[in-house]
Amino acid sequence: MAKLILSMDGLVLKEITLTKERTTIGRKPHNDIQIDNLAVSGEHAVIVTILQDSFLEDLGSTNGTVVNGQPIKKHFLQNNDIIELGKYKLKYVNEAPAAQAKAADFEKTMVLRPGAMKPVPGPSQAASASVPSAAAPESGGAKSFGDTLVGGGSAPGASQKPSPAQSAAALQLLSGPNAGKELELTKPLTTLGKPGVQVAVITRRPQGYFITHVEGASFPVVNGKALDAQAHSLSDHDVIELAGVKMEFFLKA
Amino acid sequence: MDLSGVLEIASCTDAGMVRSHNEDSIASDQERGLVVLADGMGGYNAGEVASGMATTVLVTEIQQSLRQKQPFDIDEQSGLPFAQTLLREQIAKANTSIYQAAQSQPQYAGMGTTLVVALFYDNRLTVAHIGDSRLYRLRGDDFRQITKDHSLLQEQIDSGMITQQQARLSQNKNLVTRALGIDPVVEAEIHDYETLPDDVYLLCSDGLCDMVSDEDIGMTLQTLSANLRLCAQQLVQMANDNGGRDNISVILVRVRKGYSAPRGPLSRLFGWFK
Numbered sequence: 001m002a003k004l005i006l007s008m009d010g011l012v013l014k015e016i017t018l019t020k021e022r023t024t025i026g027r028k029p030h031n032d033i034q035i036d037n038l039a040v041s042g043e044h045a046v047i048v049t050i051l052q053d054s055f056l057e058d059l060g061s062t063n064g065t066v067v068n069g070q071p072i073k074k075h076f077l078q079n080n081d082i083i084e085l086g087k088y089k090l091k092y093v094n095e096a097p098a099a100q101a102k103a104a105d106f107e108k109t110m111v112l113r114p115g116a117m118k119p120v121p122g123p124s125q126a127a128s129a130s131v132p133s134a135a136a137p138e139s140g141g142a143k144s145f146g147d148t149l150v151g152g153g154s155a156p157g158a159s160q161k162p163s164p165a166q167s168a169a170a171l172q173l174l175s176g177p178n179a180g181k182e183l184e185l186t187k188p189l190t191t192l193g194k195p196g197v198q199v200a201v202i203t204r205r206p207q208g209y210f211i212t213h214v215e216g217a218s219f220p221v222v223n224g225k226a227l228d229a230q231a232h233s234l235s236d237h238d239v240i241e242l243a244g245v246k247m248e249f250f251l252k253a
Numbered sequence: 254m255d256l257s258g259v260l261e262i263a264s265c266t267d268a269g270m271v272r273s274h275n276e277d278s279i280a281s282d283q284e285r286g287l288v289v290l291a292d293g294m295g296g297y298n299a300g301e302v303a304s305g306m307a308t309t310v311l312v313t314e315i316q317q318s319l320r321q322k323q324p325f326d327i328d329e330q331s332g333l334p335f336a337q338t339l340l341r342e343q344i345a346k347a348n349t350s351i352y353q354a355a356q357s358q359p360q361y362a363g364m365g366t367t368l369v370v371a372l373f374y375d376n377r378l379t380v381a382h383i384g385d386s387r388l389y390r391l392r393g394d395d396f397r398q399i400t401k402d403h404s405l406l407q408e409q410i411d412s413g414m415i416t417q418q419q420a421r422l423s424q425n426k427n428l429v430t431r432a433l434g435i436d437p438v439v440e441a442e443i444h445d446y447e448t449l450p451d452d453v454y455l456l457c458s459d460g461l462c463d464m465v466s467d468e469d470i471g472m473t474l475q476t477l478s479a480n481l482r483l484c485a486q487q488l489v490q491m492a493n494d495n496g497g498r499d500n501i502s503v504i505l506v507r508v509r510k511g512y513s514a515p516r517g518p519l520s521r522l523f524g525w526f527k
Binding site for chain 2: 050052053055094110111112188191195201205206213214
């Protein structure tokens with residue numbers, strides 16, 4: 001579960017777990033997080049938490065709310081974001097489930113029963129709409145969730161760039177009209193050859209570079225040996241023959 | 254009408270790098286232009302049971318119904334092509350089967366599955382989906398998602414609460430708002446689209462689109478559409494190279510040429526001799 005760490009001048013004052021759907025921040029005592037400082041407005045900001053995600057919204061405060069040095073109106077909080085209110089700092093900590101325990105246990109897809117959960121608040125009504133507060137899947141058997149735990153989860157993967165192969169690589173053409181030309185293999189996939197005649201693809205993977213036959217009657221030849229339909233791992237200075245053109249694969253330092 | 258000469262279909266399914274078993278299920282019938290993909294959910298092996306039931310029920314029942322009626326026949330009551338009615342009815346049937354199995358057998362309690370089904374006929378396709386399994390289309394340079402997920406995240410995007418970019422950072426990715434077999438009744442979202450020769454369609458489970466960005470998926474389809482089988486394997490491999498946190502399933506369908514349905518007795522007769 002996400003939490004906030006309140007500090008001033010590097011001194012940790014308090015740790016607050018975001019259990020409520022709305023956590024208010026302000027100078028007045030009725031706030032969930034009260035910061036008694038004149039730079040902080042009576043009702044300064046609010047954090048809306050929906051399950052694992054939290055959104056910070058400035059409530060029209062006099063001095064504004066700053067996240068990671070940028071003034072914001074509304075902000076989708078990410079792990080380790082620093083919220084600044086005057087001299088006070090709030091660090092948002094929400095580690096990805098994978099970091100807390102075995103991924104497979106956490107990434108169960110769950111079904112939100114239609115109708116059981118109130119509609120997601122829009123930006124304007126976010127302040128008034130009520131969404132069942134975040135609850136652990138186990139305790140979710142109540143109204144807000146299906147009591148169903150379901151496989152097929154997800155991961156914060158799409159945002160992560162595939163880790164590139166250790167080193168950059170390129171092809172140098174050894175024959176044909178463009179002999180001497182160099183082709184950098186920067187994309188995850190690079191196709192070679194003539195469409196309809198013979199095409200092969202070089203894939204860049206974390207383990208290295210691989211060449212695979214795509215189409216055409218004849219297969220690419222690497223170091224004098226014809227490939228089969230399987231992907232073939234390329235080593236430095238391999239010579240590839242494809243559609244009558246010879247080229248050398250080499251790794252760049 | 255036999256679509257074997259018109260459609261080229263390739264598929265690949267994999268447990269991924271983290272999970273011990275594969276709860277996805279895929280099926281296709283090239284002749285009838287039918288492809289089905291389901292991503293099961295539920296403890297132990299219940300997810301596999303749910304997704305397996307979904308694909309089996311849908312394929313066998315749809316095959317059965319298509320012996321009596323053509324997908325392009327217009328339903329007199331609704332004015333819709335039979336394909337729509339067919340998918341709606343058979344999905345309801347599959348839902349009931351899974352729901353009842355889940356109710357009667359304690360080890361299957363709470364199982365469910367997402368679903369995406371596409372039926373090709375008469376230069377078009379009818380697609381039905383539930384949950385976050387998707388259909389994408391590559392047409393020329395244009396690669397886009399056709400179905401819209403039934404998920405909390407999609408609802409947040411629709412309501413303007415977060416943007417597509419922010420959605421990638423969300424930790425609420427695993428919440429679907431609709432699934433097959435969870436409730437006694439479920440509504441599938443069904444739409445019709447025209448198809449063009451050389452279109453490539455991709456059906457996939459969230460194990461692919463959560464691990465590989467849409468740009469990379471689109472690029473792979475463009476680069477490797479000449480070899481669909483390799484393309485399917487490549488997509489799975491990319492998801493695994495990026496961590497493979499979930500089961501990954503893909504079905505690729507390429508439309509080779511037009512396939513307008515033979516209508517009227519004369520052209521039907523003609524169709525037989527083709």
